[in-house]
Amino acid sequence: METDTITAISTPIGEGAIAIVRLTGPEAIEITSKLFEGKNLIKVESHTINYGKIIDPETKEVAEEVMVSVMRGPKTFTREDVVEINCHGGMVAVNRVLEIILNHGARLAEPGEFTKRAFLNGRIDLSQAEAVMDLIRAKTDKAMSVALKQMDGRLSSLIQKYRQDLLETVAHVEVNIDYPEYDDVEEMSHEMMSQKTKEVHDEIEELLQVAKQGKILREGLATAIIGRPNVGKSSLMNTLVQENKAIVTEVPGTTRDVIEEYVNVRGVPLRLVDTAGIRETEDIVEKIGVERSRKVLKESDLILFVLNYNEALSEEDKKLFEAIKGLEYIVIVNKTDLPQQLDLEQVKQFSDDRPIVTTSLIEEEGVDELESAIAKTFFAGDIDTGDLTYVSNVRHIQLLKQAKQALEDAMSSLEMEMPLDIVQIDVTRTWEFLGEIIGDTASDSLIDQLFSQFCLGK
């Protein structure tokens, strides 16, 4: 039997508690080793605990310091290879670790799936499996109802609406195909399908955008401070940290090569990255070129680009402007206490319509203006912060992404004029992904729904 590698957060989590991300399956060790900085997990002995870091291979960012238990099958709960990643950083850290793992080959486990594997692999018998499943189900149902209550049913009513829209479209298409009264029925259906898939696609995209904002509120706006050496990046970081209460203080004396500071700037949580992060970004363009720097910088939600008032715009500055073009950034012209050498008109030309703030960090001038600019950047477009957190669940985000992908598949099939029953496969998949978000299980198939709601198929 083919099995894939599944993963889930396997401990009840709360801020500050130890949380475990667990993987089971043939690739559990291989996947983890790709993301792990420390000993080579493929070579370590079974049933050992290994200290190291989980790194996002794309951004090279350290997600979390962890203890990883490697347990090779069959002497494990599932009889498969099992890896347990112990995170100490609470909800945010554990979610981030889970996200990285999901992006690198593991699939999110369904509730009870670890137990199911243990059962299928003969590790436990059915009654034991059922007992565990009941417990899990009771927990998740409760968690789900609590979660649903928390979000006022907003997400679920949106999801219901999308599903209903898709369902109706599919039903109409079926009717048109089964009872062709017009010659151009096929074409009409195509058009309707295109319109509906696009509509739902765009709304899901918007929801994911909102999800990103929600994530920002929980994790902080990933903020990179960039600029040439000596322009005042560290000073800026220190100023922001001193002026604003730090939200999270890091574990002291750790060997992290990236230190993050969380500050709250007028209600906007910033996650500032310094030291190695900054040292890298100082000559990032020189080192890896404009295009690749851009890719790295794109990972930030906000970029603070510091220039020196006391120096003319250099080639390096221009390259940095190029690298951040179109991204969310604020230009900070620092050292205004020194004689002017920088042509502000020129800066304006390079920075499109992005905000430009002048500061003298040494004299503590312009800091208020900078903070206003940060707040404005974030709240531009009248984001209602009350709504921001409602799609914050990693599982929901993952499913929304899958739904969006399935719709994109449907849209490209439509574009290629594929038959509608082919297109419907992807629409049905979308419907199912959305169903998983609201806990509508696979037992209610689209076809059942069609029967019950539209009495199709005689």
Ligand code: GDP
């Ligand atoms: P970084 O290399 O970009 O991180 O720059 P630093 O923050 O380490 O600052 C480099 C130097 O510039 C330090 O000596 C700072 O004290 C100084 N500096 C920072 N801001 C100002 C400013 O507004 N005016 C002046 N005159 N010096 C500044």
Ligand code: ZN
């Ligand atoms: Zn510095």
